[in-house]
Amino acid sequence: MKHLLIICCVFISFSFYGQTFNGNWKSMGYGRMLTIKNQNYILKDYTSISCVINSKGNLSDLVENISLTKDTLLIKIGINDYYFVKTDIKICEKTKNKEKDPIYNFEVLAETFNEHYAFYDTRNINWQKMYHKYRSRVTHRTTEHELFLIIYEMMNEFNDGHLGISVPKRIEKNALKLLLKKRTQNTSSIKEINEWDLAKKVSENLLDTIKTKRNGIIRWGILKSNIGYIQINQMLGFADYGISNTNDFNTFWSKYSSKTSKKSDTEIATDEREGVESIIGEVMKDLKNTKALILDVRFNGGGNDEVSLKILSNFNEEKKQIGVKMAKYNDGYSKPVPIWIQGSTDAYIKPVYLLTSKASASATEILVLGSLCLDNFTKIGGFTEGIFSDTLNRKLPNGWEFSLSNEIYLDHLGNNYEVKGIKPDVLLYTSNSISGQFQQIVDEVNNKRDKAVLRAIELMNEK
Known part of the structure; x- marks a missing residue:
């Protein structure tokens, strides 16, 4: 699977080092908020209901290419161009004290899909119907391994190889036990080929x-x-x-x-x-x-x-x-x-x-x-x-990581080959x-x- 080198590896040209880029920057697509203050940065994943710190560090650890044209910040990473505009949005307070709430974590994941998933029509997915189907299974009493299984099952329904979720091993282990209780023994004789x-x-x-x-x-x-x-x-x-x-x-x-x-x-x-x-x-x-x-x-x-x-x-x-x-x-x-x-x-x-x-x-x-x-x-x-799109890798408030497809690739004639x-x-x-x-x-x-x-x-x- 390919992984988008998310802006945690923002490239900085040292000749522009200093206060030129200071401030809060909102990405055009990708759902990123980048805060630069002198030689430090904080990168956040945001939606309309959340803001989660993805990474932070010293700009001296980051290299290569960033430029500013009028009010637009351009960051180049490999073959990718990312555009940011100045913003005064203050949103991270919304996430405080909700990190462990299963409903809130599911809603943040769902809102990320709502804002960024690119292939609902291509894959014939009724997102609202799917959202309500799985949201109805989440309550404030939902355990971590139950929540993981709900999200895992929902992602499987997309049939998109670039969707995934990563959780601590103990949660995977407990989720597997729960799954085995629900399923009858698999009698399939199909042998997987390595x-x-x-x-x-x-x-x-x-x-x-x-x-x-x-x-x-x-x-x-x-x-x-x-x-x-x-x-x-x-x-x-x-x-x-x-x-x-x-x-x-x-x-x-x-x-x-x-x-x-x-x-x-x-x-x-x-x-x-x-x-x-x-x-x-x-x-x-x-x-x-x-x-x-x-x-x-x-x-x-x-x-x-x-x-x-x-x-x-x-x-x-x-x-x-x-x-x-x-x-x-x-x-x-x-x-x-x-x-x-x-x-x-x-x-x-x-x-x-x-x-x-x-x-x-x-x-x-x-x-x-x-x-x-x-x-x-x-x-x-x-x-x-x-499955052409880079994976948009995100963090939930509880620390879990997940990915989805948010890009379309077109060939030199404008053809899109996603799914087919x-x-x-x-x-x-x-x-x-x-x-x-x-x-x-x-x-x-x-x-x-x-x-x-x-x-x-x-x-x-x-x-």
Whole structure:
């Protein structure tokens, strides 16, 4: 899942350091209140009924780019532009002494959805009906684990992979006990397919010699007939923290998380950019003399948009705008922010066959979206999942964290692919579920085949 680097990593240009930006600033979209006083800041999540401190600190810890034009403050974070206007709203007092009230916490979450969720119509959701359905179950006597289950069930009804809620482990544990009491025993015989294991099996089936980095986040090699193969399984985890490739999956990510926990969001973003630039540079050097490439993102659930765009720039000769993004704001949307891919002087412009599936989601879909602007790309496989929006990450008064989708992404022609996903040029996977598509791939690999790869080779031979 991709995470919006919320304004807790506000970028500040030190040449403007001082009192220029002092005051209270209200974001245009995103529901943020930013207070700057000399070298300190406080960032708050607000709605019409609440205000919760998200983060605070010293501006000297924050870097890069902030500008003021007339009464509008512009903050740039990666590919994102955030606009703020001066405000004298005083709202945080409304939250005091209500932090533990289950009704108030539910109402704050509901009001956040009401003000910021962008896809009620797209997902055919009657928000008022849903709100009353779940609000009726909350009273002042509702326990923490009961409240968690109510919110969890409501979010599931959206069928949106970018919705989530994070609570302390003890609450999850108690909620699970309550849930097991309510449910009858699950008699389903469906076996979940691990996408990480399947990705490894696919690469081993295709390649005699496999190069890999970051515990299998990326694998590459050369197929017969001099066709390059790149498998990218996440748009996150590329930073070089000296963690051995021989660690198993859980150990690798435990060590990776330990490293990132000591870093700021801006440091992590820089590490990711530098890491993917280094690795993809090595990959493209190895494969530059191939006559075509297969780029496999069938098992990639997302991560960081900038990682996707950095990868895609290796297949593009000059800077191009691939689309725009906007956040829900009042009854419309915030100012469109253009999304660009950079050009490369040694770009790979020979045929590229992009393999996708229902599991290709979030930041991975930004790569697929950008490929629509590149004439040498052909998409093969299945529809992508259709969850493009960054996650708007918020805090409730009781300290719980949750996320929702508040942005729309449009391609260079103005098309919105949320929910429906991006259709491949060659549709091979007809199942509407990830498990159904993965089962097809499993069956093929067990028979030493991979229909998507074979189709790519056929298309290349027809050129």
